[in-house]
Amino acid sequence: MALRGWARTWAGGSVSTAVARLNARHPWSHNDWFHGWILANLPEQRRAALDVGCGQGGLVAALAPHFGRVVGNDADPAMAREAAARCRGAANVSVEDGAWTDVRGPFDLVTMVAVLHHLDVPTALAEVRELLAPGGRFLAVGLAQSQSVTDHVWDAASILTNPAIGFVLHPWPAREGVRPPPYPVREPTMTYDELHGHVTAAMPGATMRHRLAFRHTIEWTRPS
Numbered sequence: 001m002a003l004r005g006w007a008r009t010w011a012g013g014s015v016s017t018a019v020a021r022l023n024a025r026h027p028w029s030h031n032d033w034f035h036g037w038i039l040a041n042l043p044e045q046r047r048a049a050l051d052v053g054c055g056q057g058g059l060v061a062a063l064a065p066h067f068g069r070v071v072g073n074d075a076d077p078a079m080a081r082e083a084a085a086r087c088r089g090a091a092n093v094s095v096e097d098g099a100w101t102d103v104r105g106p107f108d109l110v111t112m113v114a115v116l117h118h119l120d121v122p123t124a125l126a127e128v129r130e131l132l133a134p135g136g137r138f139l140a141v142g143l144a145q146s147q148s149v150t151d152h153v154w155d156a157a158s159i160l161t162n163p164a165i166g167f168v169l170h171p172w173p174a175r176e177g178v179r180p181p182p183y184p185v186r187e188p189t190m191t192y193d194e195l196h197g198h199v200t201a202a203m204p205g206a207t208m209r210h211r212l213a214f215r216h217t218i219e220w221t222r223p224s
């Protein structure tokens, strides 16, 4: 987080405050932005999908037309209730707040958007592998600590493009000001490289990439 931390305190914090105000005037969800990437990478078999840590249920709703059955799971009961209310009209959707590892599989798709850093990573990756059907796919969007030069270059690119993307996605200024996230959040503690090591050990052949919006993506298909 060095560059992100430095950007927050540079010039006594006044620059970061101005940038935060600018971003708040043109807000956009760094998580929802990746729903298009997920929908563009769905597996061939589409019987069942599981979205772990579904939050308000936006991705669950987006997956519903593409799968026979979609399960949303969130450890936070208030989030699970909100997601269930959002998907009330979709007969193939269920939302649960129990342990996601107890959900009955197998699944052709398991997704996690900004969730893996809330979990014990090696255990979670092993659980995903078990829940996936042969040929099933894991698509994750994540956050990590920045440590390497590459991490910092991507942070710099994200800092610069953040307001530009906001202008495009939300051209009319919002009046609410800076608002807290609508779901439980946690700072990532694992670096990108550490996470990459866990991912390639648990899921040989997985693709992990830096992305804008201070995120990375992970893609893995369980061998048939």
Ligand SMILES: C[S@@+](CC[C@H](N)C(=O)[O-])C[C@H]1O[C@@H](n2cnc3c(N)ncnc32)[C@H](O)[C@@H]1O
Residues within 6 Å of the ligand: 031, 032, 052, 053, 054, 055, 056, 073, 074, 075, 076, 079, 100, 112, 113, 114, 115, 118, 119, 183, 184, 185, 186
């Ligand atoms: C940063 S939010 C992301 C929410 C949603 N995926 C999105 O993109 O808007 C992380 C979510 O993971 C949930 N979460 C944290 N630990 C979890 C766990 N062990 N099982 C299920 N959900 C969990 C939190 O309650 C929270 O809703």
